[in-house]
Amino acid sequence: MKKPILVSAIITLIFFGEVVFAQQSGLLTDTLISKRAQTVYVEMLGPGLTISGNYDTRFSNRRDGLGGRIGIGYIAADGNSITTIPVGLNYLLGKGKNFFEVGAGATYLNFSDNEDEYLSAEGDGVLGNLTFGYRLQPVDSGFSFRGGFSPLFGYGSFIPWVGFSFGYAF
Structure with missing residues (x-):
């Protein structure tokens, strides 16, 4: 019983962690690092x-x-x-x-x-x-x-x- 809840929690953390990291990464590239024209x-x-x-x-x-x-x-x-x-x-x-x-x-x-x-x-x-x-x-x-x-x-x-x-x- 504890195993499916633990797996679900890990998958949820990985998914939301990637979304947050991707948003932060985009923010950093927009503000600190600009693309070479x-x-x-x-x-x-x-x-x-x-x-x-x-x-x-x-x-x-x-x-x-x-x-x-x-x-x-x-x-x-x-x-x-x-x-x-x-x-x-x-x-x-x-x-x-x-x-x-x-x-x-x-x-x-x-x-x-x-x-x-x-x-x-x-x-x-x-x-x-x-x-x-x-x-x-x-x-x-x-x-x-x-x-x-x-x-x-x-x-x-x-x-x-x-x-x-x-x-x-x-």
Whole structure:
């Protein structure tokens, strides 16, 4: 008789203990430890110059703060092509899902001009870039948007430039 009551009591304690522990664990992760923000996105213009696919992450378990990006872009038309690889550091200021982004980086370029069958040109280079803009990044997973001013500089030139991106944050 005592054995079924003891087994029932142990099962009840285990079940309710797990529920309480899970609730406390969720509370701790919500208040003390935040999930590191990561985003994949397609960018038009910006440091990738044309259209590029990118990955962005924070360097700590935070939604804001210091992070980095890397991407790759390619476009070809009329025998000409350009490949770009933008890399950079950025810092997000804000709370919730709205942030101001400031960043700096470099974009590697490789271009090929094969328009003329007798004369063709190929080359590569590096442009510096800055980023000042707005970022919509959900607290949990979901749609993200970036937009802002992304000037390019190098080889004695300063090019005012803008960029927009749409992607998924997780």
